[in-house]
Amino acid sequence: MxxxxxxxxxxxxxxxxxxxxxxxxxxxxxxxxxxxxxxxxxxxxxxxxxxxxxxxxxxxxxxxxxxxxxxxxxxxxxEPGAIYSIGVDIEKKRISFGLMDFSETVTVYRRVDYLAQKSTPGETAELICREIRAMVEEQNLPYEKVIGIGIGVPGVINYEQGIVQFSATLGWKNVAFAKRIEAELQIKTVIDNDLKVKILSEYLYGSAKGSNKTALIGIGTGIGSALIINGEVFRGGSNSAGELGHTTLDPNGNLCDCGKRGCLQTYVDENSLIMEARRVSDITDVRQVYAAARNHERWAKEIVWRTALYIGITINNIVCMYNPDTVILSGDLIENYREIVDLVEEHSEQVIWEPFRGTFKVIPSELRGDAIVMGAGALAMQHFAPLAGKQADE
Amino acid sequence: MxxxxxxxxxxxxxxxxxxxxxxxxxxxxxxxxxxxxxxxxxxxxxxxxxxxxxxxxxxxxxxxxxxxxxxxxxxxxxEPGAIYSIGVDIEKKRISFGLMDFSETVTVYRRVDYLAQKSTPGETAELICREIRAMVEEQNLPYEKVIGIGIGVPGVINYEQGIVQFSATLGWKNVAFAKRIEAELQIKTVIDNDLKVKILSEYLYGSAKGSNKTALIGIGTGIGSALIINGEVFRGGSNSAGELGHTTLDPNGNLCDCGKRGCLQTYVDENSLIMEARRVSDITDVRQVYAAARNHERWAKEIVWRTALYIGITINNIVCMYNPDTVILSGDLIENYREIVDLVEEHSEQVIWEPFRGTFKVIPSELRGDAIVMGAGALAMQHFAPLAGKQADE
Missing domain, CATH: 1.10.10.10 (Winged helix-like DNA-binding domain superfamily/Winged helix DNA-binding domain)
Structure with a gap:
């Protein structure tokens, strides 16, 4: 009505x-x-x-x-110094911070080592608060100028309530994380799924500028996706749309750490590459596979070729479901071996459904490592900047 | 801005x-x-x-x-008789019509046999116009009371321009179908993908009433999907979101008529069931498989069991990508064998990603055969009713 x-x-x-x-x-x-x-x-x-x-x-x-x-x-x-927000990116092995001014420029970056699987939510919150305090104090900023904190978290996030519902990377379940930070620092805090933050960042500052129908695929340890349409991040029913990694390819396929068989991420993420490689070589890092491929070693080229095939399938499946005009490839698996984007292109005739061929372009991420820090800062600006439309909802 | x-x-x-x-x-x-x-x-x-x-x-x-x-x-x-719209549902073997009054009740239904693959777009338009004329005249309705026609078409539809971009069922490519009907009848016409029309219908009149985050899976000859969020049909970049049938499960899998290998619909639609069945039995219709399954014939039960498994996988993949709170199962494959919904439920532990278990319900379609006629009538009402918000856009 x-x-x-x-x-x-x-x-x-x-x-x-x-x-x-x-x-x-x-x-x-x-x-x-x-x-x-x-x-x-x-x-x-x-x-x-x-x-x-x-x-x-x-x-x-x-x-x-x-x-x-x-x-x-x-x-x-x-006036860039009118207000500030802070963007935070929690990853498996590090946490990154950025201080964003009112002109939406990140003026100070900060990064600390961190072991997600060895840290409780309490310890993680403590670490984040300590680093934010240090950053604000080093800049001699009055606290009231920091109007909000945005945090990108890998996992299924209840964005409205600030709860990490499930994160395989962090090993968390149902953690009311935004409230912990707010209680400690007295600064309003919003959390969101890392790839949803990343696509907002690509839309505002990176590869998706000017496109209004962009999907993003993130491949690292695990694989996920996000979609932005007409400036709005597509959230689905409860902010969990885009969990590409656990779509099933084969009911008799590889066992996934989620307990299901044949999940997409068992064919295409870093762990699956390393497991394949270890059949023939004693490697521990995906960069070793890439180095061997660049060195024309047959086994490594075969693994990279097969990975490109599955990335192509992933793109086809995203395009069939979301019908975007642009697909951004991002994540460590891509960023450590940009050549793979061309290899994926070579597979496209084989893997893309014919009516969709030529209806979209595939590009690598422009922002690389800083995308989530920037997007999280922007998210906090959108949510908490005084005068902004959203404020009335608080 | x-x-x-x-x-x-x-x-x-x-x-x-x-x-x-x-x-x-x-x-x-x-x-x-x-x-x-x-x-x-x-x-x-x-x-x-x-x-x-x-x-x-x-x-x-x-x-x-x-x-x-x-x-x-x-x-x-x-006043129900204030204005009328006409809903049309083009299927492989028949075309159905409904006259919808201003109270959104379909008061007259009409159905004609039709062979999609043997009819040109021109012949199809002619048939549709002839039947609409007959229906309006039988009811003694003045033509100016019919404010619009809505048509649900299986395929990739350019909804804004009224073009059938691609339809495997009809064998059409790039047909400006809405314009043909408009030119012939002088009544405004809107066309849309059949499943997008169906989900609008389920949202307005059927199983999805009261749910704002509903996905629909349609399985017959082929398989597709649609999504409605907060009353808006999710269209993607160019109205082609939801083409589930050509997502790839296995790059080495069954050959699909689209020329790719391992498309989902080669595992779960009516044709795939019949092809499986013909390895052991001389059947020509999926209803024969169902009859045999009800008769406890081992081969037929195996086929139905396997189909339920793949429907379960389809639900998992939809839920991972769209995160709905309700999934409606529809289409001939479901409607001829409602027991399959329970069989799908039995597979759910095996096939649904754990964080999503319990976050959505699976229900069969309520409206069955008339959903698209009703939805198409409603679509025409939304688009063309005088005074309505949309009219300003014409």
Missing amino acids: KKIVKHDQDVTKQHNKQMILDIIKKQRPISRAEITKITKMSATSIGRFVSELCEEGFIRETNLTSSGLGRKAVMLDI | KKIVKHDQDVTKQHNKQMILDIIKKQRPISRAEITKITKMSATSIGRFVSELCEEGFIRETNLTSSGLGRKAVMLDI
Whole structure:
């Protein structure tokens, strides 16, 4: 049922002010006259909103002036130091942090070693809080300027309630992780599935810029996927869409650590590569397989060839289910051996359903290691920035 | 970027009038006082909108009066004969039609035999137009009361442009089918993928009522899927999401008529059942396999058991990718042997990824054969009903 249209002046004012801030953020530097032209609002209204935003510290007048004919106009820009968010990326062997300013630039990175399987949720939260405190203090930032924390976590995440429902990488089940961080630091915190954070990042800053129908496949230890359509991350019923790794290929296939047989990730992730390789060579790391393949060793080339075939199948299955116009390949398995993207292309005639051939492009991730830190920072900005639309829901 | 809030009085009036019509449609019969209470608008405004809607013929005053205390109020209802739409379901061997009135009841059904593979798009359009004309004339309906036609077509459909991009069932490629019907009958026409129409129908009238995160699997000759989230059919990038049948299970598996190997539909559709059965028995129809299974013939029970296993795998893969709270099983393969739903349930421990177990229910379709006719009629109502929100886009 449609909602009644209300002519609430405060709501309208807030909405227009936010819109002007968004315009300045996206098109900076920009003059008052240009904003007036874009919004078709009166110059007086624009002037008033701009003054308010200046006073509140969100924007500032720059030394630049407009270059066209006529009277020189002062250019407006946002104030990067107005507010900050913190993006966190929890991986199997390390945790990465980034301090993102209001211009959505990550100005400080930080990384610590970590052993997911040997750390309790409590220890992990403690480590994260300690590092965030150190980072904020090193920068001499007042805590109230940090408006939120975003954390990308590998696993099935209840995004609305901030709960890690299940994470094979971390070995956690039903951990209310966002609340632990909030309680300790008194900073609002949002957590989300790592690949959903990553695709948001690719959409805002990376390979998916300008595409509105992008799927991302992440292959490392395990395999997963995410989808963004018209700027919205596709979440499914309870934020768990995209768990590609446990789709079944073969009911009599390889045993997976989830207890099922024939899961896709038993054919294509790092562990499956290493297990294959160990039949003929004493290796411990997937990079050794890649080195051997580059060295034209027959067994390694065969493994890489077969991996490319299964990546091709994965792409076909994603395209059949999600029908994207772009597929981004990401994760350590890809990033350590970019040549594999061409090999996948060679298989495409064999593995892609004919009506979909030519309807999408396959590209490697642009952002690589920092994507999740950036996306998590952006997620926190979207959720917690003052004035932003989302705030009314808190 | 957010849009500027405009205080356009006509738009607001139109919006509120449509809302009142929607309320009457959903909660009929209803009194003016109840509408006033729900909308929180003034009694005068409600009175004026109701008068307008009566004059325009969309609603009427009934003989019923309200039952509570106080002054008896006249109850309002919609006028079923105000406008009509026509729903069409094109299948391999028949085409079904339904005349849907403004109360969204299909009052007349019609069905004709048809051989998809032996008919050109032109012949098919001719047949459809002839039957629609006959149906409208039999009912003595003035043509201008039929505001639109909706058609469910098996295949990859460009929904916005009304083009059948690819249909294996019909043997068509790139046919601008909606335009043909429109040109012939001078009635606006929308076409969509059959399973997308079916899930809309299940959402509005059937098993998916009340669930907002429902996936549907259709298994007959071929296998496909659809998803509805918060009342919106999930379309993917170009309306082709859900092509489950050509996801690959095994790169060395059964050859599919699409030219690939190991497509899911080579393991689970009617043709695959028949082919399996013909190794040991001279059957031509899947119903013979089911009859034999009911008769406890070992080979037939084995085939049905294996089919249930692959349906279970299909459900796992849908749930991993879409994360729905309900999965509807539909199509001839299910509807001719409802017992299979229990057999699928028995496999679930083996085939469903553990974190998703218990997060969704599996139910057979309620609407069976008429779902697509009803959904197509509803689709046409949504698209073409006067006053409705969509009309502004035409």
